[in-house]
Amino acid sequence: xATQIDEAADAGQTWRSAETVRTAxxxxxSLAVLIAQIDTSVVNLxxxxxxxxxxxxxxxxxWVLDAYxxxxxxxxxxxxxxxxxYGRRRAFVIGTALMAVGSLVCAFAPNVAVxxxxxxxxxxxxxxxxxxxxxxxxxxxxxxxxxxxxxxxWASCNGLAFAVGPTLGGxxxxxxxxxxxxxxxxxxxxxxxxxxxxxxxxxxxxxxxQFDLPGQVLGALTLGGVALAAITGHDGGSYWIFPVAxxxxxxxxxxxxxxxxxxxxxxxxxxxxxxxxxxxIGATAAMTFxxxxxxxxxxxxxxxxxxxxxxEAGLALLPMSLAFFLVSTQSGKLAQRFGAxxxxxxxxxxxxxxxxxxATTHAGGPMLLAQAGLLAAGIGMGLNTGPLFGIAVGSxxxxxxxxxxxxxxxxxxxxxxxxxxxxxxxxGVLGGGSAGLCAAxxxxxxxxxxxAVAAFVSIR
Numbered sequence: 001x002a003t004q005i006d007e008a009a010d011a012g013q014t015w016r017s018a019e020t021v022r023t024a025x026x027x028x029x030s031l032a033v034l035i036a037q038i039d040t041s042v043v044n045l046x047x048x049x050x051x052x053x054x055x056x057x058x059x060x061x062x063w064v065l066d067a068y069x070x071x072x073x074x075x076x077x078x079x080x081x082x083x084x085x086y087g088r089r090r091a092f093v094i095g096t097a098l099m100a101v102g103s104l105v106c107a108f109a110p111n112v113a114v115x116x117x118x119x120x121x122x123x124x125x126x127x128x129x130x131x132x133x134x135x136x137x138x139x140x141x142x143x144x145x146x147x148x149x150x151x152x153x154w155a156s157c158n159g160l161a162f163a164v165g166p167t168l169g170g171x172x173x174x175x176x177x178x179x180x181x182x183x184x185x186x187x188x189x190x191x192x193x194x195x196x197x198x199x200x201x202x203x204x205x206x207x208x209x210q211f212d213l214p215g216q217v218l219g220a221l222t223l224g225g226v227a228l229a230a231i232t233g234h235d236g237g238s239y240w241i242f243p244v245a246x247x248x249x250x251x252x253x254x255x256x257x258x259x260x261x262x263x264x265x266x267x268x269x270x271x272x273x274x275x276x277x278x279x280x281i282g283a284t285a286a287m288t289f290x291x292x293x294x295x296x297x298x299x300x301x302x303x304x305x306x307x308x309x310x311x312e313a314g315l316a317l318l319p320m321s322l323a324f325f326l327v328s329t330q331s332g333k334l335a336q337r338f339g340a341x342x343x344x345x346x347x348x349x350x351x352x353x354x355x356x357x358x359a360t361t362h363a364g365g366p367m368l369l370a371q372a373g374l375l376a377a378g379i380g381m382g383l384n385t386g387p388l389f390g391i392a393v394g395s396x397x398x399x400x401x402x403x404x405x406x407x408x409x410x411x412x413x414x415x416x417x418x419x420x421x422x423x424x425x426x427x428g429v430l431g432g433g434s435a436g437l438c439a440a441x442x443x444x445x446x447x448x449x450x451x452a453v454a455a456f457v458s459i460r
Contacts, residue, residue, distance in 0.1 A: 024199040025140050026150055030157045031192040032092065032133040035099055035185050036126045037161030039068070042169030042181050043119075049178040054112050067116045071123030073227035073413055074220045079127040080135070080406025081266055085211065087204045088135045088402060093196050095128030100189035106182035118182070125189075134405035138393040139203045147394060148340070149332030152386035159325030159382065163318055205399030215266030218254035222247050223410065226417055240421075267403060276395040277404065279458035280388045283348055284408055285415035286451025287384065290355050290444035291377060292416035293423035298374075301364045301437050319371060320378035327382025332390075340387045345456035347384025351377045352448030359441035363434040391459060419444065 047061045083091040102121030109115035137154060141147035172180040225247030232239040258265040272278050299313035335343045357373030364370050392408040393401050423444055427436035 021199050022140060024195060025136065026153060028192050028195040028200060029133040029137055030154055031188055031195070032096070032129045033154060033157035034161050035096070035188045035192065036130055037158050038165040038169075038188075039099075039103070039122060039126075039182075039185050042165045042172075042184065043068075046169070046173055046178040046181045049173055050112075050115070053178070054115075056112050061112075063116050064112070064119060067119040068123040068126070070224060070227050071120050072126045073410075073417075074224040075124055075127035076131065076223065076406050076410050076413070077219045077266055077403075078216055079129075080131040080402040080404075081211070081216075082128065083132040083135050083204075083402030083405075084400065085204060085206045087202050088132050088139065089196055089200045089202045090204075091128045091402075092132040092136065092200065093193060095125045095132060096189045096193040096196065098122075099125035099129065100186050100193070103182045103185040103189065107179045107186075122185075130409055131402055131405040134389060134393055134408070135401035136200060136203075138401040138405070139398050140201065142398070144390070144394055145332075145336050148335045148387065148390050151390045152328050152330065152332035152335075155331070155386040155389060156325045156328030156382070158385070159321050159323075159328055159378070163321035163325060203398070207399065210264055212258075212261060212264065212266035214257045215254065215261065218250050218257060219266060221250040222254055223413075225250065226414060229417075229421065267407065268400065271396060271400065271404065271407070274395050275458050276391050276460065279455055280344070280391040280395070281407060281411045283344055283384070283451045283455040284388050284392070284411040285418075286447050286454075287348055287351060287381065287388070288412045288415035289419035289423075290351055290448045291381060291419070293419035293440060293444045294355055294358060294374075294377065296420045296424060297427055297437055297440055298358060298364055298370065301433070304432065316367070316371075317374065320374040323375050323378030324381045324385075327379050328386055331383055331386040334383065335387045335390070340391055341456060341459040343387045344384045344391070344459055345452045347380040347382070347387075348448055348455055349452035350380030350383065352380075352445040352452060354378075354380060355441045355445035355448060359438045359445065361434075361437070363437060 043065060047064060050056075050064060051061050079091065079095075099122055102118045102125055105118030105121060106115055109118055133154070137147060137150055141150050168184070169181050172184065225243040225245075228243035229240045229247065232243065255269070258267050258269055262268070263270070272281075295317065299317065302313045302316065331343065354373040354375070354377030357376060358364070358370055361370050361373070389408055393404045396404045423440040426443060427440045430436040430439050
């Protein structure tokens with residue numbers, strides 16, 4: 001009897017120890033999301049102060065923002081493959097170190113050129129961090145139910161970053177100057193670096209795969225063309241045509257190369273024969289298409305119509321971010337109870353309802369009606385983001401978890417880019433204002449509804 005009690009006590013202690021390690025791993029992965037998203041959300045606030053310091057114009061300031069986005073897009077697929085081939089913890093640790101170094105370069109930059117170089121480094125870091133963090137969650141939590149709960153918490157950090165980042169960034173810029181914004185990421189990156197070395201187990205699956213150089217180059221050109229088209233499209237004119245032509249040329253070449261390489265490809269095309277994986281990719285792109293289009297246009301209308309100053313417009317988006325954060329933390333439990341199909345399809349449909357509500361406003365007013373639409377969209381994101389990421393990485397083997405993680409982030413980035421570009425174009429064609437916002441939001445809402453129907457039909 002005493003032996004049985006001792007064995008039970010040892011088993012209980014082992015279980016508690018394993019759960020403690022898992023909790024520490026989740027904290028580490030959540031820090032990665034906070035680092036990447038806070039860096040993105042607060043830098044927008046600092047551009048005016050940066051321009052005043054360096055006496056530079058809009059073109060240079062644009063690259064302070066876009067250097068990060070462009071490098072992140074170009075290297076996403078590489079980051080996922082590096083994690084699978086050479087170690088997911090190794091990729092994550094390198095990403096955290098590079099994020100800290102790049103942030104320090106930005107904080108102490110003597111001119112705009114050095115600042116842009118620092119932003120390039122942080123974009124490279126994000127391309128390593130985000131796919132590796134999602135792949136590590138896939139490996140450490142092989143049980144779908146437990147992984148779903150964890151991914152809900154992981155996804156909620158996106159909402160937390162967008163809620164806390166602009167508010168905290170505004171305070172830092174006013175009290176300590178714009179350089180303090182970049183220093184914000186350094187202690188977070190250092191903490192994630194230390195924790196990863198201590199608690200995250202190493203894993204890699206290089207079997208039958210290798211560094212696919214032709215695929216890397218063509219994939220980078222395709223994604224870079226999409227991102228660059230969005231960047232140049234914001235300035236008007238026709239410069240966006242050239243990167244679009246580049247992406248249109250390299251995409252079929254990329255598909256052909258990957259098909260010939262089979263399972264050794266950078267992106268094994270048989271992944272897209274997995275119905276659940278393809279559905280998650282499509283629903284994620286649809287979600288960010290509408291959400292980022294709305295986040296881009298609604299504050300623009302509020303400010304151009306004279307309703308709000310920039311800071312007030314940012315604060316008006318805060319309830320949506322908080323709703324996203326709060327609902328995401330419970331999305332894993334809700335998915336267990338109601339099923340991933342209902343969560344993903346229902347969440348995407350709710351975002352569509354939110355966009356349609358915004359479309360019924362008159363240039364974003366009255367504010368109560370606009371907030372109703374924003375809250376619906378925030379709740380929808382909270383419901384579907386975690387389950388979508390869970391489906392994407394759970395429907396493939398752990399040996400491809402890094403690639404699957406990169407692809408779901410590519411879908412998110414591509415949807416966001418196309419949403420801002422296409423909905424922004426529709427807004428401009430109709431002369432902006434109430435008519436432009438209504439048309440753009442209706443189109444965004446229709447895309448969401450289509451994505452919801454596709455998810456409901458395809459996901460089991």
